[in-house]
Every structure is written in structure tokens, then in C-alpha cells.
Amino acid sequence: MIVADQLNKHFKIYETKKGFIGSFASLLSTKHHIVKAVNDISFTIEKGEFVGYIGPNGAGKSTTIKMLSGILHPTNGRIEVGGISPQKRRKEVAKKIGIVFGQRTQLWWDLPLRDSFDILKEMYKVPDAKYQRFLKLYDDMLQIGKFMDTPVRKLSLGQRMRGDLAAAMIHDPDILFLDEPTIGLDVNAKTSIRAFLKELNTNEKKTILLTTHDMDDIEQLCSRVIVINHGQIVLDGTLEELRKNIGLPSLMEIQYREKPDVSEVKLTGIEKMKWEDEKLVILYDRSVLSSPSLLQNVTQWGEPLDIQMKEPDIEEVIQKIY
């Protein structure tokens, strides 16, 4: 369904200066450095797969998605989406894919949601009967009926995201690219969007590529995970393989009155332990070692002044491991 073959995207970053003379000078100047946003990435995604595409900020996730959807042209490498090159036949690919950018709505900001749908219906030439079925189905799945006549700018973030998701599905594409669709949403909104995506994938057999910062998205949705860092794939496998490799550890930071010697400590469940300035940072697997029992141990090593616990954050974990 989706093929990326030795994909590269290099950006030339020119130094820009202010003003007319400046912008003219930077137009002619050759001072630049090259950033390899995507560096030799290859993968194949089959029909019906739900793939999580994760990595720290600036790892090249968005750049990859933009190349797959035809927004950006790769420096070199080959892409096929539904058997077509998005660079050569962008408009045809656009009809086969649905895209949601969590950070930026694709809806008409000042118009009611219904009008955005009407315009998109026309744009993708969706027949009337099919369109009516779509409205019905997506009202059932996402409950968008309640705010169909509200201007998009007045919707809550959760409502807007549901509207965006429905808008991306209006032409019934086989492939979905979702760039952080749950960003900034509260727990309820996240849950309903996940349920919707799950349904799309299992019932409608949609192929979905998802980028996210939220580990729960990955755990609940993705059958396969591709991890990239510095523009390169560092892992491509199942969630279990990801877990085996990086453990998805929880994190505990402890500040002691006096630094205890912990080099001899051996505790099953602890994956990594190191000093960061005055703080002891422990990465541990919650399913093996519970937080209360780790707390107990930690207080035995010395007198803690402050203890902080963090839930697994993909970026931090990946940056620590690779």
C-alpha cells in the first residue's frame, strides 16, 4: 500500500537577513549548511496495517509524512502510495489518502462544519447518496451531528479534531496519514478518537500511519511501530519488540541530602540508573517493579529531599536509548 525506498530529504539552510537588500543578498548567497531531515529511510506498509511512526521532535516524522502525501519532494529515493508516485501524480494520490494534522485544521475556519464538508464533497466529487451515508455513519461514530452548524473557530479542540477526522474520510480514502491527532486533547476526547481509529482499521480495513507523542496511542492502536531518530529508522517491528528494545520505562528522579553510592544496587525491573547533576535518574519497568516498592528501596539508600515520577515519554526514552 505504501512503499518508501531509500528515501532522503536534505534541506539546505541558507542564512537569511532582514530587509530588501538582505533578502536579495540571501537569494544570491551560497552560505548554507545541509540538514538531513530524512536519511535513507525504507519501509513497506501493507493494506490494513496500523503503523505508529514515532521519534523525538525533529526526527523527521513530519517530513516523511509530507513526502508520502506529495507535499514535499524527496531529495532522492522512491515513494509509492497505492501504487502511484505522489511526486509525479499528486492529485491522484490525494484522492486515495486522508490527512489529519493535529496542529493545524484543514477545515474552513469561519464557516460552519457542514459547509466545510459540502466544499470537500464537491472537491472530491463524492456522489450525493454516498455523502448522505457518510454523514450518517460519521455522526454515529464521532457524534459530529451536534455541532455541524457551528463555525469551526467556535468548536472545542476535541470537537474540531473529530470534525477534521471526519473531513479526512469524506472521500472514503484507503490510506490515512495522521500527524499527532491526539495532541492537546483531554482523556475523554482521546478515548473517543482512539475508538474511532480502531474501528476504521478493523472494520473498514483502512491502512493507517500515525505519528504521536502519546505512548497510549501506540499501545492501544498500533500493530507495528517504526521508530526514527536523526532521520534514520532505529527500529521497525511489533510493539513487543519495541518494549524489548527500549522497555518503555517509567522514570523516577530522586534528589538526596547526601549522594549515596548506588553502584552496587541490583534490583530486577530497573533498566537504567544514572546521576544527572545532583539527581539520581532511574528508568524502570512498572510491570516488573511497582512504583511503591521502588520508592521503598529508594528511601533505604539515603535521605531523599525530593522525588519526582514521570510517565514514559517517547521522545525522552528514545533519546536516552539511541
Place this chain on the structure above:
Amino acid sequence: MSLYLKLISGSLRSRMQYKMNFLVSSISYGLIMAVDFVLLAAILQRFNDVKGWNLYEVGLLYGISSVAITLYRVFGVEIHNFERYMVEGDFDSLLIRPVSPLSLLLTKNLDLSRIGGTIQGILILAISIFGLNLKNFELFLLVLYLPISIISGVAICFSLGLLTATIAFWTQRIKDFQTFTLYAPFNAANYPMNIYPSWLKLIFFTVIPVGFMNYTPILFLLDKGGSLWNLALPPAVATIFLFLALRFWQFGIRHYHSTGS
């Protein structure tokens, strides 16, 4: 076509949501244009003519040039403000649709506040035609040719706007360039080209071909020189220029960089 109407009506309804802003900007823009021409008329009254062109003859040039640029400002508002798409990365959302980004841009917004300038330009044209007291045949030919001249002018203006917008794919910002590629040339085209030094004339008949839209045909129509070719040139130049601008635009899109997530 129905998509085009849907998009246009959508953008109009979006605009109407901010009624006050719309009214204030239309009125203020109309006022600026009016003051502008009153100044020109005052100067011309004093000097009677500019290198052999009297007030009404210059009025023709002025009218064509200002109708052309204001129509471009009405319909090409998103092209004109294209740098926003680069700086804020909004261009992405145009490239995910099965429609060309240019048609999406053109239907996204209409700047109706500029219509005041168009109407004012047409008024100046009408006054000038009456003031000229032409013989029947000449009058007929002039009135018949004016739409061609205006359409060529809009096409040339649009092409210049598009060429300038395309530069944004590399420089992000284009506001500074527009002074040189749009405002200054169209201001210059308000007056007969023979008042300019030859190097400027060269520019206005080559890289920024604003001289063709009004000076070239009016020269012949007012019997000041040239041949029938002067009437064929404006649409021909406009078509070629538009074609080049579109090619450059396509080339620019391939170099679109987008912004970080």
C-alpha cells in the same frame, strides 16, 4: 465550476463575518485612490500636458493601469499575500487536495474592499473618453479595445504577482519585492512611457512588461504612432508572460520546503 462557486461563496461568507472590518477597509481604500487621482489631475491642470499627452489621454493610461491592478488585488489577494503561506506553513494544506494549489488560492478569498479602486478607474476612463471628443470611428475602436487592454493588464499584473509570490518558495518573504515588481511599475504605467529614460523603458517593455497593457495600444488608438501591431501585442505579451509565470510557479512548488511540524 460548481466547486469554484462553492469555494468563492464560502470565502465571501467567511469575509462577511467581519462586517466592520470590511466596511472600514473599503471606504479607506476608496478614499486613498480618489485623493491619488485628484493630485494627478491637479498637476496636469497646471502643466496642461505631459510630453504631448493631455489630461484625458493620460486619464486613459491611468484608468487602464489602475483597473488592472485593482482587479488583481480583488481576485489575487491570496497570491498577493502569499508569504503568509510560507511563513506559517499553510501551503501544506493546499497540496493535500486533488485540485491545483493555484485554483485553491484564487478561490480562497476575494478582497472586495479593492472594488472601490476598480470603479474609480472605470469612472476615470469614462470621463477621459468623453473629454477626448473623438470621431465616431476612433471612439468605437477605443471602446471596443478597452476590455482587451484591461484583460491584458490584469493578466500581466497577475503574472507579476505570481512570479513574485513564487520567489517566496526560496526567500519566504516577498513584501519587499512587491514594491519593485508591482507597485512601482504600475504607478509608472499611469503615465506615458515616453517620459521615462530609455533604461526604464527597456525594463517596462521586457522583464516587467507593464508598458504593453496601456501605452502600446493607446499610442496607436490616439493616432500618436505605431501600427496595427500595437493592438496585437498586448494580448500576445500577456499570454506569453502568463505562461512563463505559471511555469515558474510549477518549478517553485517543487522547491517548497514547508515548515517544521
